[in-house]
Amino acid sequence: MNCQEFDKNIQPFIDRKLDYNYMEEFVKHYRNCKECRDELEIHVLTSYVLQNEEVTSINLEELMKEALERALEAKKKYYRTTIFQMVLYAVTDVIAVLAAYYFFTL
Numbered sequence: 001m002n003c004q005e006f007d008k009n010i011q012p013f014i015d016r017k018l019d020y021n022y023m024e025e026f027v028k029h030y031r032n033c034k035e036c037r038d039e040l041e042i043h044v045l046t047s048y049v050l051q052n053e054e055v056t057s058i059n060l061e062e063l064m065k066e067a068l069e070r071a072l073e074a075k076k077k078y079y080r081t082t083i084f085q086m087v088l089y090a091v092t093d094v095i096a097v098l099a100a101y102y103f104f105t106l
Contacts, residue, residue, distance in 0.1 A: 006040075
């Protein structure tokens with residue numbers, strides 16, 4: 001991911017709508033590019049303050065750590081659910097084929 005792509009994905013990341021296919025690349029770029037890291041931190045901080053007007057102090061490092069962990073965990077959960085659904089569909093198909101075979105061999 002380059003800086004331009006990163007910048008384009010900042011708002012979807014903050015809104016928790018970043019496509020999971022880009023999540024790891026996004027986090028990797030965040031960790032390796034100081035300019036983009038600074039840019040994301042400004043956006044996350046601004047978003048946090050706007051949502052929590054009564055905040056008197058903020059630990060930016062902790063806020064970023066939580067945001068990144070939450071995003072990566074959401075990605076893992078999405079893929080676990082997707083894999084489970086694929087396995088469930090495969091098992092259902094096997095059962096349907098076996099039932100059809102049993103029905104037609106009687």
